[in-house]
Amino acid sequence: MLDVKLIQSLPQIPPPALTAYLDTNPAHPRNQGLPPNYLSWLKSQAKVLEEGVSGKERKSFREQVQRVKEYLEQNPPRAHSVVIFAGPQVWQFLALRVAVEDELYWGLPSLTQLLWLMDEHRPCGLVLVDRFGARFLRYWMGEMAEEHDETVKVDTTEWRRKDLMPPSQPDVEKLRGSHRDAFEHRVEAQYVRFYAREAEHIREWAERKSLNPVFLAGPAELVELVWAELPKSMYGRTVLIKEDLGHLALPALHARIEPELKRWEREYQRALVDRLLDSGPHAVLGVEETLGHLQQGLLRGVAVVRGLEERVGRCTKCGWTDRGADSVCAACGGERRLTTIRAVLPELVRRYKVPLEVVADEAGGMLRQAGGIGAWLKSSSTLQSPDGPRPS
Numbered sequence: 001m002l003d004v005k006l007i008q009s010l011p012q013i014p015p016p017a018l019t020a021y022l023d024t025n026p027a028h029p030r031n032q033g034l035p036p037n038y039l040s041w042l043k044s045q046a047k048v049l050e051e052g053v054s055g056k057e058r059k060s061f062r063e064q065v066q067r068v069k070e071y072l073e074q075n076p077p078r079a080h081s082v083v084i085f086a087g088p089q090v091w092q093f094l095a096l097r098v099a100v101e102d103e104l105y106w107g108l109p110s111l112t113q114l115l116w117l118m119d120e121h122r123p124c125g126l127v128l129v130d131r132f133g134a135r136f137l138r139y140w141m142g143e144m145a146e147e148h149d150e151t152v153k154v155d156t157t158e159w160r161r162k163d164l165m166p167p168s169q170p171d172v173e174k175l176r177g178s179h180r181d182a183f184e185h186r187v188e189a190q191y192v193r194f195y196a197r198e199a200e201h202i203r204e205w206a207e208r209k210s211l212n213p214v215f216l217a218g219p220a221e222l223v224e225l226v227w228a229e230l231p232k233s234m235y236g237r238t239v240l241i242k243e244d245l246g247h248l249a250l251p252a253l254h255a256r257i258e259p260e261l262k263r264w265e266r267e268y269q270r271a272l273v274d275r276l277l278d279s280g281p282h283a284v285l286g287v288e289e290t291l292g293h294l295q296q297g298l299l300r301g302v303a304v305v306r307g308l309e310e311r312v313g314r315c316t317k318c319g320w321t322d323r324g325a326d327s328v329c330a331a332c333g334g335e336r337r338l339t340t341i342r343a344v345l346p347e348l349v350r351r352y353k354v355p356l357e358v359v360a361d362e363a364g365g366m367l368r369q370a371g372g373i374g375a376w377l378k379s380s381s382t383l384q385s386p387d388g389p390r391p392s
């Protein structure tokens, strides 16, 4: 699974470096020819890019392009896409299971598309419960991995020990029967205790790993037991699947969860946009209002339509960004350059520590009509943040 710590270290890559985002999906017909499309694209795009590379960096640029090309020829990727950062002292190769758009950059490492992908794909959890225990899996960016450290097994040896002792008066059959009943009650009580503890474990795990949603799958009576023990704050982000999925191998489990996640995502995004549009004075809408409030530290959450195309101007000195066409920054007198909201938003929300929600499909259409982007204001304590209760 994609290593968040590694991604956080990428801005430190010394420039100039080559950044390549390539759609390498082998299932894609255009990648089935010889050479595959991503190699031809890399070659032609490198020619275009080289025009803008200064004379003294050209040799290094060509070396890195060649290096990436040779690596891909020798190791044809099986992943949906790859992201490569290549420089004289650096080589970072990420294989992704989600689609990317082909992009090539020279200079500073370009993290924009990667950050968008991370904002778009929320990490979620899957807990499989059965009579033997609870297994924990994480699902993010098309990858599913079991968290073996979290797995908890039911240990019935302790519960049964007392039962193994023969009744002190072996001739009393009746007693033995009631003894068995008592044992079964005791075992039942132990199971209930076990799943109650696991409910707390799930809550703690979901918080620790910022998982949303968490799918809880298993036989109906067990998932209902865990559900009843979950704190109310977990209800919005927990989805019950009353089906024992423990026997499925990871790829099958992945295929089973994917449509559930899509459904959840659609409802979640709809509710999110509904809430934003209903927030009245507690929210702002549109690029200008959102950027302005964001950079004044007034926001607690931003929602944006996936792929929003908007031109904005950005000060090269202080970084202030807005839609104004001035070439000089009003705040610091620095030079302003034209860029796009796509290029600046992931970095801006991180700088101001505001969570970003990327919405698409039907909810995306609703938000697009309202300006393509909007945000919740910090001030009022009565408003619901995007982290508030979710639709169940």
Ligand SMILES: [Zn+2]
Binding pocket: 315, 316, 317, 318, 319, 320, 329, 330, 331, 332, 333, 334
């Ligand atoms: Zn400025």
